[in-house]
Amino acid sequence: MKSLDYIAPNSAEAAVALLSENGESACPLAGGTDLVVDLKHAPGDIELLVDVSRIDEFRGIEETEDGLRIGSMVTYGEIMSNPICLEKTPAIVDASHTIGAVQTRNLGTIGGNLVTCVPSADSAPALMVLDAEVTVAGLDGKRRMPIEDFFVGPRKTSLEPYELLVDIWIPKKNLGKPSDFYKFGLRKGQALALVNAAAAIDIKKGKIIDPRIALGAVAPTPIRALKAEALLANEKPTPELIVEASEIAVTECKPIDDFRASLKYRQQLVRTLTRRVLTRSVEIASNR
Amino acid sequence: MLIELRVNGELRSADVPPETTLLKMLREHLDLPGTKLGCDVGDCGTCTVIVDGVSVNSCLLLAGRAKGSEVTTIEGLANSNTLHPLQQKFEEYGALQCGFCGPGMLMSAKNLLDNNPTPTVYEVRDALAGNLCRCTGYTKIIEAVVDVSRDMKAESDA
Numbered sequence: 427m428k429s430l431d432y433i434a435p436n437s438a439e440a441a442v443a444l445l446s447e448n449g450e451s452a453c454p455l456a457g458g459t460d461l462v463v464d465l466k467h468a469p470g471d472i473e474l475l476v477d478v479s480r481i482d483e484f485r486g487i488e489e490t491e492d493g494l495r496i497g498s499m500v501t502y503g504e505i506m507s508n509p510i511c512l513e514k515t516p517a518i519v520d521a522s523h524t525i526g527a528v529q530t531r532n533l534g535t536i537g538g539n540l541v542t543c544v545p546s547a548d549s550a551p552a553l554m555v556l557d558a559e560v561t562v563a564g565l566d567g568k569r570r571m572p573i574e575d576f577f578v579g580p581r582k583t584s585l586e587p588y589e590l591l592v593d594i595w596i597p598k599k600n601l602g603k604p605s606d607f608y609k610f611g612l613r614k615g616q617a618l619a620l621v622n623a624a625a626a627i628d629i630k631k632g633k634i635i636d637p638r639i640a641l642g643a644v645a646p647t648p649i650r651a652l653k654a655e656a657l658l659a660n661e662k663p664t665p666e667l668i669v670e671a672s673e674i675a676v677t678e679c680k681p682i683d684d685f686r687a688s689l690k691y692r693q694q695l696v697r698t699l700t701r702r703v704l705t706r707s708v709e710i711a712s713n714r
Numbered sequence: 715m716l717i718e719l720r721v722n723g724e725l726r727s728a729d730v731p732p733e734t735t736l737l738k739m740l741r742e743h744l745d746l747p748g749t750k751l752g753c754d755v756g757d758c759g760t761c762t763v764i765v766d767g768v769s770v771n772s773c774l775l776l777a778g779r780a781k782g783s784e785v786t787t788i789e790g791l792a793n794s795n796t797l798h799p800l801q802q803k804f805e806e807y808g809a810l811q812c813g814f815c816g817p818g819m820l821m822s823a824k825n826l827l828d829n830n831p832t833p834t835v836y837e838v839r840d841a842l843a844g845n846l847c848r849c850t851g852y853t854k855i856i857e858a859v860v861d862v863s864r865d866m867k868a869e870s871d872a
Contacts, residue, residue, distance in 0.1 A: 430733040434779075458779070462774045462776065615840075
């Protein structure tokens, strides 16, 4: 590997300052499961690694009056063994479990997954259906935004220069909301998603309330299937309605056609996965 | 940069360039070549070690990140007289052929049983999904791990 400098600041302010002082030559290091590989094969102009993984306010999972806070440097492994996540956000646990393998899940962070911003990012749909928000810190302090505004394009987020992802928030009303996540890859282990999908719904007086559907690897960024959601809202959750919503979800996607899977195959996956995650969410909601 | 950490219970240190991975530090600076360099990109798992109670790909972890950590490598499993139960069963079952995946397989299996002493076969497969073996077809490896957990259960029930 090429010669590099390494520094591990202990606050967001110090990390942002280091990044701004060093410009293009500095790069934040999170779990390293992508970056360390890049450094070995295509290091580019990077000369300084700013390790943000030990910053206290980027770490930890806790439930507050506002909801659930997940630090950006929390690993998938930590999410999978966290009692609050297991009980109240099982879709995020399921999504974490589909990423890489045990060893990469113990290094890779949820913040790294979001900042890398690939269309197939597995944590994204599960967070989107729970209306997650993200906090970012930069030279002008902190700002908060809905997670959908964070994704701009393939490998492109709305982070301004020298901004860092601090944490992810799930609003209190969505903790324990019936939800489901499903990923389809070419293998069970260590595979990228051909399509991933998540849903979350409530049922009140026999009608669907606040339906959410999010899909990954089907567009330049993870997307919400807003038209399909609109069809479901305030309706009775019948199998026919779910089939119809899944059909609409297909029309909201623009999947690529490549050597991993054809366009038609991916569209069929959207249809099937949307139906599965909706059906499962309805089952969970009906059984409580 | 000076990195101090505890490896297999022993305090060790080395002055390494900042871009050094934990894998390179173990093999080239601490004279612990049991942990293997395979793909070097986090896919094959033969570099697996346990850091502060969780298994990681040491090829992806910079030594600076492991500073102050408690590291267990394959060299920490057996003592001079006795093999670790996993090593004994791997031998008994013929779970290794060329053996290159062995250090990683054993560390992943140890990490599983440390956290979940009675895994299902599915859980064993899931725990070893990050360890590639090109010889065995995995069957004997999985059987060996399941057998160790069975013995552990029998012992704790006794």
